[in-house]
Amino acid sequence: MTSVSVFDLGRALAEIRGELDARWRAILESKQFVGGPEVGEFERAFAGYLDAPDCVGVGNGTDALILALKALGAGPGDEVVVPAFTFAATAATVEWVGARPVFADVESATLNLDPERLEAAITDRTVGAIGVHLYGQPCDLDRIPEICKRAELWLIEDAAQAHGARFGDRRVGSFGDLATWSFYPSKNLGCFGDGGAVTGRSLELLERVRLLANHGAKTRYEHLEIGINSRLDSFQAAVLNCRLPLxxxxxxxxxxxxxxxxxxxxxxxxxxxxxxxxxxxxxxxxxxxxxxxxxxxxxxxxxxxxxxxxxxxxxxxxxxxxxxxxxxxxxxxxxxxxxxxxxxxxxxxxxxxxxxxxxxxxxxxxx
Ligand SMILES: Cc1ncc(COP(=O)(O)O)c(C=O)c1O
CATH class of the missing domain: 3.90.1150.10 (Aspartate Aminotransferase, domain 1)
Incomplete structure (x- = not known):
């Protein structure tokens, strides 16, 4: 009888072992454990892969959502429409920044956010929506951005499960105002710990995300805003640098x-x-x-x-x-x-x- 694991990270590790050992050894020798060349290399490479103007590496996909929501200004009194069927972080992060998640049902054929239910959920308090590309399949990126634009809402793509997916001739991540990514080990692009990123179309918004992820400071001890510490770790960036080309x-x-x-x-x-x-x-x-x-x-x-x-x-x-x-x-x-x-x-x-x-x-x- 052949037993079958639902997921086996060991096989992916074996393929990159030599390159990863060299990269990790270099980090140990340089002692640049936070930031450093591996992080910069990955941010540039992932932005290039997505044809995005920048990529901000962060601690995980949940932080990516929190930072994106904060950068877009979501807060108390605001409503954000989210799908009723997704991982908890999509909705929990909305509450975490002080706004209210408003659920919209999903389409039965794909289990992705139903554009009609999204439209019906919009009130005068709605400021934005989060579309999830569940199981790696893009949500309706014709209608959802169009509905958001018409209602003057921003759109976050929660792309935690969809690295490399396309809608039409563009990769997901370029349809919303911001896109959030998780590099949890089991993801299509995963590291060997926690990791995440925010990408988007506007350099200005991404700069805001970078600021918020670094205690609101552009330069050391000069805090322009209240932020948090959420960084992509050098060792994890090295894993991603080995895995992105594959x-x-x-x-x-x-x-x-x-x-x-x-x-x-x-x-x-x-x-x-x-x-x-x-x-x-x-x-x-x-x-x-x-x-x-x-x-x-x-x-x-x-x-x-x-x-x-x-x-x-x-x-x-x-x-x-x-x-x-x-x-x-x-x-x-x-x-x-x-x-x-x-x-x-x-x-x-x-x-x-x-x-x-x-x-x-x-x-x-x-x-
Ligand atoms: C759709 C979705 N959003 C957000 C997240 C959160 O990512 P992380 O586990 O890296 O915080 C996940 C991770 O499972 C996810 O699947």
Whole structure:
């Protein structure tokens, strides 16, 4: 029996081990543990990759959201529309800066923010929206920016799961006012600890993010604003410098794996794959299927040594921390249903053909 992990970082590490050892040794020798050439090199390279004017490396994807929200001026009295089905940080950070997260349901086909629900959630207190590219698939980057523009709202792209994804001929991250990134180890572009970044189209806004991430100081001990300390670590930047050049190839491999899963599952009664927006080229951070027999399927796979995960087991309005921001969790039927039906199958570029075949065979056997 082939057992299959849902994710295996060891294989990615093995590929870059030689280069990473050299980079980490150089950091140890230079003793530049904070900032330094690795961080600058990564910020320039990632900005170049995204065709963005700058990239600000920060501590993690949650800080990236907080800093982006702060730089855009979100605060008490403001409302920010967020999808009802996403990782908690997308909504929690809105509250953390003193504003109110307002949930909008997601589209059933893709589980990304539903533009119509976004539009319906806008009030005269709304200042902006956060669009998430869930599972690596871009949200509707035709309609969402257009709705925000019409209502004079800013837009943050939470691109934590979508490094390298495209919508039309542009990479995600260039459609909103700012884009936030997480480099948590399991992400498509991940480091070996915590890391994050903010990118965007306006140098002025990015300069503000950089200032806020550095205690509001442009030069040492000259504090222009109240800020925090949120920095991309040199050792993590070195990992990202090794991994960024491989990203497109790795995303391509994810696409091939997803294609094989999707083909093998076509016509299986009781199992569905999420729809792919024809206008986009997503990067399959996760291979998500939906079934009303989700828990049974997960247990069946586990008995055969095949890992799977549930992202996410609850819609945010249905969680204790967020319930006060929604009148009724039942106002978000698509998100609620997704929480009971989604299952993420093994998906990482180094997954072998035998592991993929074993997973497909087990899923087919179940149905
Ligand atoms: C959609 C989304 N937003 C934000 C974050 C937060 O990133 P981090 O874990 O680096 O703080 C994550 C990470 O899981 C995420 O998936």
């Amino acid at each position: 990203l497109d190839k790795k995303n391509e491999r994810r696409g091939k794996i997803a294609g094989q899963y999707r083909e093998a599952f076509t016509g299986l009664d009781g199992l569905a794959c999420l729809a792919i927006d024809e206008r986009s080229r997503g990067v399959f951070h996760q291979m998500t299927v939906t079934t009303s027999r989700r828990d049974e399927l997960q247990a069946f796979l586990a008995e055969r040594g095949i890992g799977s995960t549930v992202h996410y087991p609850a819609a945010l309005p249905d969680q204790a921390a967020f319930a006060r921001f929604a009148e009724e969790a039942s106002d978000f039927p698509v998100a609620l249903r997704a929480a009971s039906e989604v299952l993420c199958l093994p998906m990482f570029p180094e997954l072998t053909a035998a592991e993929l075949d074993a997973t497909i065979a087990a899923v087919r056997e179940f149905f």
